[in-house]
Amino acid sequence: MRYIRKRLLIYILTFFFAVTLDWAILRFMPGDPVQAMLSRAGVIAAQAMEALRGYFIRAFGLDLPLWQQYVNFWRALFKGDFGVSVYLFPKPVSQVLLEAVPYTVALLVPAILLSWLVGNKFGAFAARRKILDSTLLPVGYFLTATPYMWLGLLMAWGLGIALRWFPSGGAYGFGIMPEASLRFALSLVRHWFLPFLSLFLVMFGGWAIGMRNMIIYELEADYSQYLESLGVPRKLIRKYAFRNAMLPQITGLALQLGVIAAGAIATEVAFSYPGIGLLLFQAIQNQDYFLVQGCFLFIIFGVLLGNLLVDIICLVVDPRIRRGTVSE
């Protein structure tokens, strides 16, 4: 399993780099982060202010030597201790994050999987079919070029506010408390649908176009031409082309994860959908540095996990990687 070992090494290095950056940027940035956070949280009474300042100095360990601060940062990380949120004081950051994660996962996982499956199928079907192809091309490129937040805003306004088909923001209705009831579940689904759809559409455009282009390359490849000259049915040739075009689309999924993460943040903000993205946005707006750090690490971790999953799928799907005949 040389392949997996090599990939794991990359991920570990990346994680190490991200954590170090996360740690360093707060300490070496110009200005005084503690003061910035305290003045931001100005609503709190003077007494609480002093307690907070003391907490921050201790939490940062600003009186310790740098290497000690760095070791402590890692140690706290492994204990799942991300500090306390200033913006949502006195909730610990880890708790805030864990509450937000289910929303992001529920939004992203179906959107990614469905858009990938449907996009690829549709792209492969449309390639080199006159009318479909000439519609897919402009529509698909327009979709994939659409800024996520814009499609989000457009849908929240059009389908949410103007037509009133769906709620335009939040994760569930104002009048409902989270509970295990059908009413609550329905409310969840109705609020989930628009952000999901807007993420789905942008990604769908990208996959469909990508597949269409790959299929055209494959249909022009020598093996396809050869099959065609042998008189093999067109349908079978397309099937082979599809299988060959699949692999780059799987690795493409890994490459896209970073962009998708950014898109998810923008979409959550547009719909004020309470996932990690919205949390990060609010943390930045309120200069809640502990929360920013935590969100950042969660996003990095999610993307790395996604990459690892794609690697494993590649390993299962592509026999050449399993036998180690292609490098990475």
Added chain:
Amino acid sequence: MSKKEKKPRSDVLYFAWRNWKLRLGLSVVLFFVVLAVVGPRITRYEPWAYIGRPRQPPSAQHWMGTTIFGQDIFSQFVHGLYPVFLVGVLGGGLATFLGTLIGFVAGYRGGATDETLNTLTNIVLVIPTVAILLIIVAYVKLRSYFIQAVFIGLTAWPWTARAVRAQTMSLRSREFVDLARISGMSPLRIIATEIAPNMMSYLVMVLILQFGGAILTGTSLDFFGLGPVTGISLGMMMNLALSWGALPLGMWWWFVPPGLALALIVGALYITNVGLDEVFNPKLREK
């Protein structure tokens, strides 16, 4: 095709002109470039000035209506186009340059150099660019779109480096490169005169993709409120529209134009790319 006797260069131009995707894509991009240049001169209003009644829908006087503060949206829009192209050209250009350079060196040198550069590329590749930019920019406030473009360029190069590396590796073992090496050419000259020209068409397409990517990344940053404090951009307009309740107030004219323009510009760039691909690669042309 009677034009076949002409020089090969005009052959490319001939197919370029015949390709509707290329014509369409370039026209749309050109339209917005002209708008970005001419727009600020034909609008009578300053982008931030309070010049009219607030919340007016588009009219003859205010082509795109006014904001909740009574600012002219058309004026903001045409001024906001400038950073789009600045960030696209500069950020996309820098990313292309870095990616190509690293790809060439890694692919041509091989060995330990390649191993190091490849590991670096893979690390930067898996890090979500926008997340990294978000955290950096959240602390180090951006002062201008120039700096934003540089930041984007510095993080967007990896996929280019990877693709260029792979192509360089396959070109490296060709006979004409061997010949150049035997005849004592320096590696730099071999890359510049033997390898790069064979990838020119590909590099042009990479530049276009990086251009589009840089625009979308810059827009995200501006939308998150992390753009430069001075100046105005399309992403910032969408941020303001969202924060000041354009959605519940039904002020679609505030957020539709900036996003639509972005989608059109970037979409047109992608379609230009398909067109170019067909021009350079005859196999892909429609039958």
